[in-house]
Amino acid sequence: MTATAPRTEVEPQEALGPRPFPAHAPVELPESRRYRLKKRLLGPPLDTDRLEHERLGKPTALAVFASDNLSSSAYASEEILRVLIPIVGVAAFSLLVPLTGALLVVLGFLILSYRETIKAYPTAGGAYMVTRDNFGLLPAQVAGVALLTDYVLTVAVSVAAGTAALASAFPSVSAYEVPISVAFIIVIAFGNLKGVRESGRIFAVPTYFFMAMMALLIGVGVYGMINGNLATAPQHAPGLMKFGSAGDGIFYGAAIFVILKAFASGGAAVTGVEAISNGVPAFKKPEWKNARSTLVVMGCSLGAMFLGLSILAAHMKVAPYQDGTPTVISEVGRLTFGGGSLGNVLYYALQAATMLILVLAANTSFADFPRLASFHAGDNFMPKQLTKRGHRLVFSNGIIALSVAAILLVIVTRAKVDRLIPLYAIGVFTSFTLSQAGMAKHHWTLREPHWRRGMAINGIGAVLSFVVLIVVGITKFTHGAWAIIVIVPILVALLVRLNRQYVAEAHQLEDEAHAAVSAPILSRHVVLVFVARLDQSTARAIQYARTLVPDEMRAVHIAWDRHAAEELADRWRTLGLSRIALELVDCPDRRVARAALDVVAREVGDAKTEVTVLLPHRLYRRFWHRLLHDNTGDEIAAAVTRLEHANVTMVPFQMGEPVPASDS
Amino acid sequence: MIGAAAAERAPSGSPDAIEPIGDVGWRTRARIRGSIRSMRVQPWACVASLECVVVDDSGGILLVFLGRRKVAGIELGRELIAEGMVGQSRGYLAILNPDIELVGS
Numbered sequence: 001m002t003a004t005a006p007r008t009e010v011e012p013q014e015a016l017g018p019r020p021f022p023a024h025a026p027v028e029l030p031e032s033r034r035y036r037l038k039k040r041l042l043g044p045p046l047d048t049d050r051l052e053h054e055r056l057g058k059p060t061a062l063a064v065f066a067s068d069n070l071s072s073s074a075y076a077s078e079e080i081l082r083v084l085i086p087i088v089g090v091a092a093f094s095l096l097v098p099l100t101g102a103l104l105v106v107l108g109f110l111i112l113s114y115r116e117t118i119k120a121y122p123t124a125g126g127a128y129m130v131t132r133d134n135f136g137l138l139p140a141q142v143a144g145v146a147l148l149t150d151y152v153l154t155v156a157v158s159v160a161a162g163t164a165a166l167a168s169a170f171p172s173v174s175a176y177e178v179p180i181s182v183a184f185i186i187v188i189a190f191g192n193l194k195g196v197r198e199s200g201r202i203f204a205v206p207t208y209f210f211m212a213m214m215a216l217l218i219g220v221g222v223y224g225m226i227n228g229n230l231a232t233a234p235q236h237a238p239g240l241m242k243f244g245s246a247g248d249g250i251f252y253g254a255a256i257f258v259i260l261k262a263f264a265s266g267g268a269a270v271t272g273v274e275a276i277s278n279g280v281p282a283f284k285k286p287e288w289k290n291a292r293s294t295l296v297v298m299g300c301s302l303g304a305m306f307l308g309l310s311i312l313a314a315h316m317k318v319a320p321y322q323d324g325t326p327t328v329i330s331e332v333g334r335l336t337f338g339g340g341s342l343g344n345v346l347y348y349a350l351q352a353a354t355m356l357i358l359v360l361a362a363n364t365s366f367a368d369f370p371r372l373a374s375f376h377a378g379d380n381f382m383p384k385q386l387t388k389r390g391h392r393l394v395f396s397n398g399i400i401a402l403s404v405a406a407i408l409l410v411i412v413t414r415a416k417v418d419r420l421i422p423l424y425a426i427g428v429f430t431s432f433t434l435s436q437a438g439m440a441k442h443h444w445t446l447r448e449p450h451w452r453r454g455m456a457i458n459g460i461g462a463v464l465s466f467v468v469l470i471v472v473g474i475t476k477f478t479h480g481a482w483a484i485i486v487i488v489p490i491l492v493a494l495l496v497r498l499n500r501q502y503v504a505e506a507h508q509l510e511d512e513a514h515a516a517v518s519a520p521i522l523s524r525h526v527v528l529v530f531v532a533r534l535d536q537s538t539a540r541a542i543q544y545a546r547t548l549v550p551d552e553m554r555a556v557h558i559a560w561d562r563h564a565a566e567e568l569a570d571r572w573r574t575l576g577l578s579r580i581a582l583e584l585v586d587c588p589d590r591r592v593a594r595a596a597l598d599v600v601a602r603e604v605g606d607a608k609t610e611v612t613v614l615l616p617h618r619l620y621r622r623f624w625h626r627l628l629h630d631n632t633g634d635e636i637a638a639a640v641t642r643l644e645h646a647n648v649t650m651v652p653f654q655m656g657e658p659v660p661a662s663d664s
Numbered sequence: 665m666i667g668a669a670a671a672e673r674a675p676s677g678s679p680d681a682i683e684p685i686g687d688v689g690w691r692t693r694a695r696i697r698g699s700i701r702s703m704r705v706q707p708w709a710c711v712a713s714l715e716c717v718v719v720d721d722s723g724g725i726l727l728v729f730l731g732r733r734k735v736a737g738i739e740l741g742r743e744l745i746a747e748g749m750v751g752q753s754r755g756y757l758a759i760l761n762p763d764i765e766l767v768g769s
Contacts, residue, residue, distance in 0.1 A: 017690040017691075017752065018690055018751075018752030018753075018755050018756050018757045018758070019755070019756060019757065020685055020686055020688060020722075020723035020724055020725055020756070020757045021717055021719065021723060021724030021725065021726070021756055021757075022723060022724070023685075023686065023719055023720070023721055023722055023723045023724060049741070
């Protein structure tokens, strides 16, 4: 600032006395094109101080964090029927409601358990923190990775399911499910990059729309059920799943296995319960109280919708279709609302609401994944870039990482939901189990008031989720659960390896840094200006070099072409430079960087010399302009900096019109 | 920010008038309001002093706390009101050991 102000500017001011600092930078620096685009797309950058204002109130938070959980009600009943119908036939319909009830018991305990978690870990909650504090870093990686894979799957599942809902209403789009799903992911990612509050505002309406439509559906349906005028679904439509029959040589044990498998499929319904506990810091103050009440509202809404839909589906005997569309919820809607024009409108409204909520379930992952990833990264288990808050104060890198992973997954699985769902429940229940067990241990060690009650709740929660985990793991092993069982350990190993690297780097960089900054300086400073030819960029480097006051300074030319070197020498002799001699270094093998390394090595060899290498560096305005030139300068820099006490200064020279800042 | 508007309201010459920093005169007493844009701390071996540049919309001024290595409340982004005799340092307007009043929390 002041120290570098050119003398010529200060002197005329002396007469007028000192001046104030300019309010804004004295040079007009245009923003890069990339930043201008970013600003136009995402809005103005948010100051870090705004973080407090980016908190969510309860209604918005419910929309953001509950959409995943609530959306499961749209497909959980169907997933149960899908397992049961081919084997037990119509008996599936009488099993549906009891199975739903069993899942709701699990849900109830999870809600109670997570209420405890939220209270105990109000600042940065979630399975990762609970597990880390109670079991250590390694188990925390397992819990975290299980959740992270799960979030990726949630995005893929929900978007694929939303697209399936769209395809139920408009069968003609079935062929484009993959591109539509990818487009949905991109839209949600974009909304989230705009900031927490912004995305909450964008995505709240559809969540409440869905809740209203479900309330209407269940209300009308139950009313019809009581009056006994509810239609029943046809059981021999083309494309319908083949009904098995209960007597198809099923023996008792196998029946239990089938029921367990159906239960495991429905387990997807309770996923998303953890979302709020991971996102407690996003709530307005008092965080834990708001989070807890939101959690309870979410659990009750899910319970009511899941149960209501299961009852209706069981009563109307709606079987799923072989290829997934039309979905069970859409069939229930069609039958409940009837065929009149009002019925049609309601049917399409329900269909739209389902599609939106399914797509938006992905939004919950977008709220949680980046934060969880930032915890991992903060503990040096994931790339540090994930801890950086972006333009709008969200963890932009996490959002982008999540979208890329989810898009890949959608493409690989061709947007088919049931291929993904078994994968999905495993991660959730792993993290449920670990975090609930962690909470039980937390109560045991701290013995705060009511610790017995808390421990009982979390203990039962842990056991229940562990049981579900085992059931899902066994019954779905061949359906893809094995993939998670393989992937999670590999990812954990990867993170541990990454952590080792970070720790090693930190050792090297930080140990004894305090002493190192006051180490004695070397006694000699040599400046070498590397010159390829005499041109504007070289002249600029020499101009800069002349401001330095080293013990020795000279220009160096690596002569890979002796003829050109001789010409350069001739021109040098005619220059008026008083201090800078030109040294020509023979380079018969044309390895310029190696020869430069030799020159510098000779200088630093005496262990008391600091060498500064000045490299004229041309900056091109367009990417392809750069491609037209070799990058000998970069090669020299890379080679020379391998030597201790060899330092490189790039002296930039702007090609094209002289603009003060880079435009690319 | 607030400086310019406040100066218009307050009668000039009154001791409480806040001046826009750009209008501050050399060798006069001034009261300014702005937020800290940059700070300069000295290592242990140097003479103790803490410098910071306070800016409002009209300009910036250097505040120098001589003999201090740390002043409570002087941190980046902090808004404050400073008052003192305007001198100079390295060609820029500066207030040595100003009276300060922290604004906001």
